[in-house]
Amino acid sequence: MNKQMHTKTFKIFTLGCKVNQWESAFFRTALEDMGWEEAREDPCGLAIVNTCIVTQKASHQSRQAIRRFIRENPGALVVAAGCYAQVYPEELGEIEGLDMIIGNTLKYALPELVSMRGPRDRPQLFVKPFAGRVPLEPLEVKNFAERTRAYLKVQDGCETFCSYCIVPRARGPYRSLELDHVLWSLEGLADQGFKEVVLTGIHLGKYGVDLHQETDLAGLLAEIGKRQFPLRIRLSSLEPGEINDAIIEMVASEPWLCRHFHVPLQSGDARVLKAMGRTYSPEDYRSLILKIREKVPLAAIGADVMVGFPFEGEKEFQNTLKLAKSLPVSYLHVFPYSPRKGTPAEKLGNPIPPDVVKQRARCMRDLGLRKRADFWNLCVGIEFEVLVEKWEEEHPPVVQGLTDNYLSVRFPSHCNPGEMTRLLLRKEYLDVEEAENTFHP
Template sequence: MKKVAFHTLGCKVNQYETQAMTELFEKANFTVVPDTETADVYVINTCTVTNVGDKKSRQFIRRAKKNNPYSIIAVVGCYAQTAPKEVLDIEGVNIVVGTNDRGKIVEYVEECAVDEKINVVDDIMQVKEFEELSVQEIKGKTRAFLKIQEGCNQYCAYCIIPYARGPIRSRRAPEIIKEVKTLVSNGFQEVVLTGIHVASYGKDLREKNALIELLKEVNRVDGLKRIRLSSLEPTLITEEFIKELAGLEKICPHFHLSLQSGSDSILKRMNRRYTTEEYRQIVHRIRWYYPKIALTTDIIVGFPGETDEDFETTYNFVEEMAFSDIHVFKFSPRKGTPAADFSDQVDGIKKHHRSEKLIALGLKMRAEYQSQFIGEVKEVLFEAASKDLEGFFEGLTDNYLKIVAPFQAGLEGQICNVLLEESKDEYITGKII
C-alpha cells in the first residue's frame, strides 16, 4: 500500500482542504503517514500571505525529496496558484495544482511519473463555482472546521489572497447542512464555519440574507451544541444581522472582528471599507446583544505611511475597544500587492517597537477579560491533554477562554461544567463540578 504525507502551512481554510484531500487519498487506499516519515507521495498545501510562507514551502519541498528521492511531490494552495512556474522549477516538484481542482489530486498523482512535471493551475479569476471538498471525519479533533465560502472581492492594499483565491464563491446550503449532520453523527459538538471572506457568503448566489439564513439552518441541526464563526468583516454586523444572530442559541459569543488599524488615514490607504467611528458603533452594537462577548482582532503595524501619531491613535483605539485578545503583525511588503510599491515604507526597528507595545497591551487586555469570569461556572468543551500543565486537560468555553482542569478519564470531546478558579497568562485553571 502506498504512503502519502501532508504538510500544511497557513490558515484554517488550508487545514480544512488538507483534511478533505487526506480523505480522498484514504479512499484510494493510500496510508497517511506524518510528514517527517518516508512516503511515496508528499502533498504540500502552501500559504502565500507573506514571503515567509513561500520560503517555508520551498524548504519543505526540498526536505521531502531528501526523505525519498523517488517520491512524487505535489504542491497545492496559494503559493502554487500565484507562482506556478516558480514552484514547478523547484527541484523535485512534480505537480502544481493551485487553489482549484484539488478534488482531482489523487488522479494527478497516480498519472504522474517520478521524472515528470505537471502544471494544472488555471486562471482562478475565471472560476465561478465553489469546489466541493467535503470532510467526513477529523481525526484527533473535537471541533470541526467547515468551509462554507471561497474567494475574496475586497482587494485590501496589502493582501495577495484575492489574487490567489479568486472571486467569491459560496457553497450551497444543502451541502453544508449535510456535512454538519455527518460531523455531528461522528461525535462533534462544535463546528467552526470558515472561509476566505465569510461575510461575503451568498452574495454570488444572489440570495437575500444568505449567511443568517444558513446560520438558522445550522442552528436547527439536532445534536450540535456550538456554532463558531471565523474572522468577520465589521460591515457585516448590521442591526438586523446581530439581532437575528442573537436569537440563535448555539452561536458562540466570540467574534474575530478584523480591524487592521485604528487610524482612519491608514485604513483608507489599506482600502479597508470602514472608519474607526463606524467600527466603534459596530462594537457597541455587538456588546448590546452580547455584553460579555470575546472580541478578538488583527492589527498591522508599520503599514506604509504610518506615522508615530497614526500608531498612537491606533494604540488608543485598540485600548478603548477593550478586545479580549489581539493578533499583531508587522507589515511585510507582498509582491503583487499595491502596498508593496508604496514609497513611504516604515523602518523595521519602528515596526518592532510598535509591535512590542501593542502585544503588551494585548496581554493586559486578555488578563482583564479573563479575570471577570473567575468564580463563574462555564461549560467547557475538552479537547486534549494540557500543553501547559502535566496531569491536566484543556478545552474552550463558548467565549473562547482556554481552560485547564485536572485530568479525568473520558474527558476528550465532552462538554462539562467547570468552576473557573485562577487566571494565568494564557489560560484559566478550573475544577470540574
C-alpha cells in the first residue's frame, strides 16, 4: 500500500448527524488553510469518509463509501474517520486499500496526520480512549456544504446509555464549548454572512454540565440573545426531560429563536420505553408536547419513532401509534430498530420478523405524512420569515427556502440565496419532495 499523494486535492463524504456535518466542515476549513483544494469531479489525492454507526445501515453505507472512494480515486490517501473508526476500528482495518483510521478522540488532528503519512502495508491506526469531561476546544469553521445555514457544535458526548444505542461508546462523556467560545464562534459566522446557525450536539440538552461556571442550555440562549447577532438560531434534537419552561418561553417570545423542537419519542409504550432505558413515560411526553403547542402554536414539533424493538408486540406498537396520532406533532422520523454489537439490547433476543417491522414502519411513516400535511394547512395564510437557500428556476425566478418553523417552500422571488424575506404562505408553495426528505435539523 505504498501510495503517494500526487495532488493536494481532497474529497469528503459525510454520513450521519449534524455534528458529523460540522466536523467535516472543520476538515474542509483546516485543509484549505493548509493549501489543499477541494476536488469536484476528478480523482483526488486525499479521500475522507466521516463515518456513522448509529444503525447497521449506516455502518454498511460507511463501508460502501470507503470502498467507492478507493475505487474512484486510484493512488489517493483514503481515510476513515469518526464514530465507526472509534468503536470498531478492527472491522475497518479489513478493507483493502484503506490507509488511515482516525477515531473521534483524534479527529481534529486529521489535517496534520494526513500530511505525515508514510508508506504502510496496513492501515495506520489513530484511536485512543476518551479522557473524560474536558471542555471542547474552539475551532474555526468557515466552509459549509450548505452556503446559507451554518452548524455550530456546542456539545459532544452522551452518558445516557439507552439499551439500543452505541453512541456513548463512539462519542464519550459530556463535553461543552465554553460560553465565550460559543459567542466568538457565532460572531464569526455572522461576519461570514450566515443568516441561520443550528446549535448542535450529541446530547444538546446537557450543555454546560461539565463546565466550571454554572450554566445550561437556557442560560446559553439567554446570553446569545443579549448579543443581538444578525442571525436566527435553531436548536437541534432535545431529549424530553431537558426542555424546560425557560426554553419554551424563549422560543415563544424571541424572534431570533426558531420555532422548532425535535423531541425523540422512540416508543409510546411504557414497557418498551423502560426496556430501552428511556427516562420518561408516555404521559410525560404527551404533557410536554401539549405544553409546547399551547405556548408556541406555530412551532414545528418533530419526533423520532423506533419500530421493531425487541418485545414490541402488536399491543405495544398500537400504543405508540395511538399516542403519535393523538399528539399535535408536525412530522415523524421513523426508523427500524437496528441491533448494535456491544449494546444491552443486542442480548434481549425476541427479534420482530422483518416483514412486520417494515409494515409498522410504513404505517408510521404514512401517519407522519398526514401530520406534516395537517401542520402545513395550519400555517397557510400566515406570513413567515424565510431564509432563501437556493435558486430553483431562473425564468421566471423561483427559489427554495426554509421558514423559521421548518417548512421547506418553493415560491417566486428575486431574492438571492442567503437573504431573508417575508412570505405569505400559500398551499402551492409547499416543497413536497424536499419536505419528505427532511427529518430534523
